[in-house]
Amino acid sequence: MTSLTLLGATEGGLFDFDATLPLMAVQVVLLTFILNSLFFRPVGRVVEEREGYVTTTRAEAKKKLAQVEKLEGELRDQLKGARQAAQKLINDAEQDSDRLYREALALATAEANASREAARREIDSQRESALNQLKIDSEKLGDLIVQRLLAAQ
Amino acid sequence: MGTLPFIFPFAELEVGQHLYWQVGSLRLHGQVFMTSWIVIGALLTLVVVGTRKMDRDPRGVQNLLEFLWDYIRDLARTQIGEKAYRDWMPFIGTLFLFIFVSNWGGALVPWRLIKLPSGELGAPTADINTTVALALLVSLSYFYAGLSRKGLRYFEYYVHPTPIMLPFKIVEDFTKPLSLSFRLFGNILADELVVAVLVFLVPLVLPIPVMFLGLFTSAIQALIFATLAAYYIGEAVEEHH
Numbered sequence: 001m002t003s004l005t006l007l008g009a010t011e012g013g014l015f016d017f018d019a020t021l022p023l024m025a026v027q028v029v030l031l032t033f034i035l036n037s038l039f040f041r042p043v044g045r046v047v048e049e050r051e052g053y054v055t056t057t058r059a060e061a062k063k064k065l066a067q068v069e070k071l072e073g074e075l076r077d078q079l080k081g082a083r084q085a086a087q088k089l090i091n092d093a094e095q096d097s098d099r100l101y102r103e104a105l106a107l108a109t110a111e112a113n114a115s116r117e118a119a120r121r122e123i124d125s126q127r128e129s130a131l132n133q134l135k136i137d138s139e140k141l142g143d144l145i146v147q148r149l150l151a152a153q
Numbered sequence: 154m155g156t157l158p159f160i161f162p163f164a165e166l167e168v169g170q171h172l173y174w175q176v177g178s179l180r181l182h183g184q185v186f187m188t189s190w191i192v193i194g195a196l197l198t199l200v201v202v203g204t205r206k207m208d209r210d211p212r213g214v215q216n217l218l219e220f221l222w223d224y225i226r227d228l229a230r231t232q233i234g235e236k237a238y239r240d241w242m243p244f245i246g247t248l249f250l251f252i253f254v255s256n257w258g259g260a261l262v263p264w265r266l267i268k269l270p271s272g273e274l275g276a277p278t279a280d281i282n283t284t285v286a287l288a289l290l291v292s293l294s295y296f297y298a299g300l301s302r303k304g305l306r307y308f309e310y311y312v313h314p315t316p317i318m319l320p321f322k323i324v325e326d327f328t329k330p331l332s333l334s335f336r337l338f339g340n341i342l343a344d345e346l347v348v349a350v351l352v353f354l355v356p357l358v359l360p361i362p363v364m365f366l367g368l369f370t371s372a373i374q375a376l377i378f379a380t381l382a383a384y385y386i387g388e389a390v391e392e393h394h
Contacts, residue, residue, distance in 0.1 A: 015281050018282065019176070020283070021286045023179075024283050025286035025289060031193055031196070031247055031251060035197075035200065039204065039246075046208075046209070046211075050209055
């Protein structure tokens with residue numbers, strides 16, 4: 001092998017090229033292949049498998065989350081419907097009871113009015129009859145007084 | 154450059170001295186290979202320990218490996234683009250890890266405790282042969298990436314906005330490996346030298362901040378090399394319209 005010495009004597013020197021160069025190149029190429037099969041490929045496989053696993057798990061989780069959100073929405077709708085139905089029921093019941101109360105009140109008022117009216121009417125008639133009686137009595141008495149007075153003279 | 158005379162055992166400064174191995178007619182820098190094998194061994198041990206039992210819930214070393222993998226993937230993806238980064242991620246990652254562990258190994262391990270007959274152990278990236286080898290690999294890869302993805306249409310890149318760019322783009326093909334290799338080599342070697350000189354001059358306390366700076370530089374250089382390699386590949390595979 002020819003040695004190309006730029007510095008120093010024929011032997012040695014900083015720029016002493018010899019068979020070290022090609023052999024080192026061969027060594028590095030071999031190291032590349034060895035590291036490729038021992039390091040880059042296995043580690044790459046593991047890392048990429050993990051990346052794949054993480055991606056699929058994430059996608060699954062996202063899908064599940066969407067499902068949960070959908071279910072939640074449905075349940076919320078159902079809950080809203082149930083609440084509305086309950087509210088309607090309560091309103092109906094309130095209205096019913098109100099109506100019943102009003103009806104009962106009206107009936108009772110009417111009855112009371114009627115009985116009051118009847119009582120008034122009875123009182124009136126009784127008073128009238130009493131007045132009539134009084135009138136008759138008073139006339140009778142008056143007649144009697146007049147007769148007595150006339151008789152006494 | 155010879156050996157400077159030193160009195161401190163850790164402060165010996167040797168530049169441009171190598172431990173030569175003769176394999177057939179080939180001459181090798183033994184110290185570079187020794188440390189590079191330690192670096193590769195450390196990397197492989199870490200990887201084997203971390204990937205032995207991998208789970209969907211990471212534990213222990215698997216966390217570190219996944220962090221590294223993620224970091225390298227982001228680096229490759231931002232520079233190369235979504236379409237082609239998978240093919241080049243191992244190469245970019247190997248460059249990053251090898252350079253990073255080499256640099257930090259060179260800075261953190263007290264190699265000087267191990268005596269060699271000649272030269273000294275240190276970061277493999279402090280040897281020009283290693284960095285040029287890495288840079289040439291990057292050049293080959295971006296040519297291969299462009300040609301394999303776009304065929305001969307790859308050469309449209311050379312005249313892309315206007316044909317005036319042609320000479321500049323051709324020059325770039327030479328400056329890219331040159332700057333890549335010399336940046337890494339220069340930074341790591343300079344860091345080792347600065348620490349060695351400081352240890353020689355003031356053996357106490359003062360070198361420590363410089364050592365931390367060296368760790369920082371080492372990490373940055375690994376990142377720069379890997380990022381630029383990815384950028385060049387990304388440039389080659391990019392579709393012009």
